[in-house]
Amino acid sequence: MSNLRPRCVAALLFLSAALNAQTLQLSHLFTDHAVLQRETTTPVWGWGEAGKTVTVKTSWNGKTFKTKVAHDGSWRVNVTTGEAGCGYTITVKSGKEKLAVSDVSLGEVWICSGQSNMEMPIGGFGFQEVEGATEAILEAAETAKQIRVFDIKAPKCTEPQKDVDAKWTYSTGDVVSRTSAVGYFFAKRLSNNLGIPVGIIVNAWGGSRIEPWMTREAINRAGLTQKELDELYSVKEQPDRWPETPELIWNGRVLPIVGYAAKGFLWYQGCSNMGQPGCYDKLQASMLQLWRDSWGRGDMPFIYVLLAPYDHGDAYGRWRPHFVEAQMRMASMTSNAWYVCTETLGNKVTVHPSQKKEVADMMELTALQNVYGIPTGISIEPARLKEWNVEEDGTVKVRLTNVWSNLGSISSRDVVGFELAGEDREFHLAKAEIDWDGETIIVRCPEVAKPVAVRYGFRNWMGANLAKSSGIPVPPFRSDDWEY
Numbered sequence: 001m002s003n004l005r006p007r008c009v010a011a012l013l014f015l016s017a018a019l020n021a022q023t024l025q026l027s028h029l030f031t032d033h034a035v036l037q038r039e040t041t042t043p044v045w046g047w048g049e050a051g052k053t054v055t056v057k058t059s060w061n062g063k064t065f066k067t068k069v070a071h072d073g074s075w076r077v078n079v080t081t082g083e084a085g086c087g088y089t090i091t092v093k094s095g096k097e098k099l100a101v102s103d104v105s106l107g108e109v110w111i112c113s114g115q116s117n118m119e120m121p122i123g124g125f126g127f128q129e130v131e132g133a134t135e136a137i138l139e140a141a142e143t144a145k146q147i148r149v150f151d152i153k154a155p156k157c158t159e160p161q162k163d164v165d166a167k168w169t170y171s172t173g174d175v176v177s178r179t180s181a182v183g184y185f186f187a188k189r190l191s192n193n194l195g196i197p198v199g200i201i202v203n204a205w206g207g208s209r210i211e212p213w214m215t216r217e218a219i220n221r222a223g224l225t226q227k228e229l230d231e232l233y234s235v236k237e238q239p240d241r242w243p244e245t246p247e248l249i250w251n252g253r254v255l256p257i258v259g260y261a262a263k264g265f266l267w268y269q270g271c272s273n274m275g276q277p278g279c280y281d282k283l284q285a286s287m288l289q290l291w292r293d294s295w296g297r298g299d300m301p302f303i304y305v306l307l308a309p310y311d312h313g314d315a316y317g318r319w320r321p322h323f324v325e326a327q328m329r330m331a332s333m334t335s336n337a338w339y340v341c342t343e344t345l346g347n348k349v350t351v352h353p354s355q356k357k358e359v360a361d362m363m364e365l366t367a368l369q370n371v372y373g374i375p376t377g378i379s380i381e382p383a384r385l386k387e388w389n390v391e392e393d394g395t396v397k398v399r400l401t402n403v404w405s406n407l408g409s410i411s412s413r414d415v416v417g418f419e420l421a422g423e424d425r426e427f428h429l430a431k432a433e434i435d436w437d438g439e440t441i442i443v444r445c446p447e448v449a450k451p452v453a454v455r456y457g458f459r460n461w462m463g464a465n466l467a468k469s470s471g472i473p474v475p476p477f478r479s480d481d482w483e484y
Contacts, residue, residue, distance in 0.1 A: 024048045024097040029260050030090060031101060033168040035148050035199025038084045038106040042261030045076035047162075048094050057091045060106060069094070074162070081106050081261075084196035086145070105148065107197030108190060109262040112183035113213065113254075114269035115242075116206030117305070117359075120352055122184060123177035130181045131354045136188075140176040145197075147171040147187045149179050152203045156212075156243050157252030164256040168199070180204060182268060182305075185360030186367075193368060201262070203253050207242030209235070209272045210280070212249040214287045219246055222286035228279045244272070258294045264301030264336075264371060265291065266363060270327060271307060271351060277322040281330040288334060299336040301371045303363050306339050306475060308353050309346030315461040318484060321476040328382075328475060338366045341382055343417075344473040348461045362472065378470045379403070385477040388454050396420060396443040396451050397435075400477075406438030406469040415441060417464030419455045420448040425482065427455065438469070453480040 026046040036042055044056050048069040056065045056077050065077040079090075083106065090101040112118055116125075122133045150168050154161070169175050176184055183200045191198040205212075211219060211232060219232065237245040265288075273280050284304075292300050306324050331337050340362035345355045353359075368374040381402040388398045400407070408415070415432040420443060430445035443454060457464040457476035466474040 024054070024092065024094045024099055026092060026099055026101070027163055027256070028166055029150065029164075029257060031167040033103050033105075033148055033170060034101060034150075035105045035107050035109055035168065035197055036081050037109045037261035037263060038081050038196070040261050041078050041080050043076050043078050043259045044090065044092075045074065045259075046092070046099075047073045048075055048097075049073070052094050054092065054094045057093075059089045059091075059104075060085060084108075084194075086197060105197035105199070107199060108194065109199045109201065109260070110183075110186065110190075110264055110266055111201045111203060111257070111262050112180050112186075112266045113203045114267050114305075115204065115208045115272060117271075117352055117356075118180055118182055118266070118268035119202075119204035119206045120181055120356065121178045122181045122356075124354075125352060128350055128352050129354050130356050132357050133177075133181075136181075136184070137173045137177050140171055140173040143188060143191060144170040144172045144175075146191050147184070148197065148199045149175055149184075150199065150201045151179065152201065152253050152257070154252040154256075156237075156248040158248065159251060161252045161256050164253065181356035182360045182363070183266065185357045186266060186363050189361065189364040190367065193364070193374070194372070201257060201260070203257070204268075205242060205249060205253075207272055208249060208269070209244045210269060210283050210287060211235070211246045212243035213254065213269075214246060214283070214290055215250055216246045218286045218290040219283065222279070222282040224279045224282060228276070232276075232279075242272075254291070254294075259296065261297075262295075262300070264303065264367070267302060267304035268359070269304075270323065274307070274312075274319055274323045277319070277326045280323065280326040281333060284327070284330045285333045288337065299334070301367070302334075302337040303366050304330075304337070304339050305359055305363070306341050306343070308342035308351075309348070309457070309459075309461045309464065310351045311348050312351075312460045315348065315459065317460045318458060320460045321458045324476055336370075338370055339382065340366060340380075341473045341475040343457050343464050343475055344467055346461065348463075358471075378472070379468060380472060383407075383468065383472075383474045385479065388479055390451050394444070394449050394451060396430075396454050398441040398443060398454060398456075399439060400441075400474065403439050403468060407434050407441065407474075408438075408465075408467060408469065415466050417457045417462045417466060418443045419458065420445040420451040421453040421455075421480075422448045422450055423452055425453070427453075427458075430454075441466070453478065453482070455479070 088104040092099040187198040383400040418430040418432040419427040421427045428447040432443045455478040
């Protein structure tokens with residue numbers, strides 16, 4: 001812990017100054033160009049002199065809200081927001097002191113968190129590009145005022161923080177180049193579809209495990225076995241690496257924004273926890289419950305991304321699909337949680353697929369249909385194994401749920417990614433094609449005369465290409481429950 005404290009000194013001094021100050025202050029979440037969630041009740045908070053009255057006036061409805069500064073120097077009021085719009089102000093007064101927040105928009109707010117695939121900016125990482133980056137940057141000016149960004153870059157913190165040093169900005173080309181590609185593409189699509197302002201709070205940290213995003217209490221009540229807990233708590237924090245141990249992100253990046261009204265969460269994380277397929281679903285469910293409880297907003301929507309195929313040092317290894325199974329299980333453990341699949345978007349040589357727009361589009365479709373109730377005509381529900389049958393000649397016929405339209409297209413009937421195993425439980429690559437009905441997959445393997453199990457996409461990397469005709473990838477699946 002002593003190695004971590006220096007990294008928190010600035011944040012702690014900032015907090016101390018805020019709490020001990022006699023001057024009126026607002027949380028950094030309430031800066032010029034802020035976006036507040038429309039048509040809801042949202043807290044506005046800050047600090048001031050204990051015992052003094054604070055009034056908050058909102059120009060969109062002309063209402064004034066009052067409270068008193070608590071003994072610890074903090075104050076908070078709940079304000080109501082109306083229909084989407086721009087150009088509003090928030091005026092805060094206490095005695096002779098006055099603060100004004102200008103150019104406030106009412107719209108949709110989404111919180112974008114995770115590790116490097118969520119953090120990856122449109123400008124890309126070294127030697128790793130984002131498809132469509134140049135176009136996105138050049139076109140950013142057209143919607144810069146409609147899409148606004150609050151990008152958090154706070155350090156690891158061992159102690160809880162009250163505020164975070166960031167501010168809302170327009171999504172100009174320069175800002176977009178440094179902004180989460182998934183978050184920005186999602187916001188742009190959402191703004192276009194709804195015709196209103198969208199704000200994204202980008203709060204991602206490359207390499208981070210899930211534990212730093214949670215409290216120890218949330219981890220302990222996740223339902224893990226003692227062995228799993230012992231393994232989790234045995235991880236040692238390295239001072240010059242990304243966060244790996246509990247609470248280090250929660251303290252400095254999540255806690256300071258808790259309560260800020262938002263529509264939901266976008267989550268893209270998991271690679272650093274891939275060795276925990278038996279308990280990651282429980283950890284993610286407990287993290288989400290922690291967040292929802294902290295925000296006090298019931299079952300806030302949670303849309304998350306399954307890990308894409310990647311070599312991981314052994315293309316034929318199976319630890320990625322086992323982990324993806326855990327990710328998928330989490331969706332059945334809570335309400336208002338949906339995953340999107342990236343099985344056809346992976347890259348054998350990089351853990352950061354370049355097709356961030358496609359990922360954002362699937363998250364957008366999920367949000368439009370499940371959160372906003374807007375039909376899109378595209379079946380976004382994940383396809384899963386429904387049934388499989390073995391013919392007398394050893395041919396396997398596979399059918400999936402949630403297809404609703406053809407799998408793939410006639411021009412791409414050959415399917416990569418299937419394996420068959422016989423009674424020896426040894427899997428062999430199989431040839432597969434989509435039948436003319438567009439819904440049945442025919443799988444054959446000369447080395448397996450009598451199949452007893454079928455798998456799809458069940459390696460770290462296979463080049464799997466099965467998708468619905470709309471292009472929505474089919475997640476990995478298997479008919480067996482074998483451990484390997």
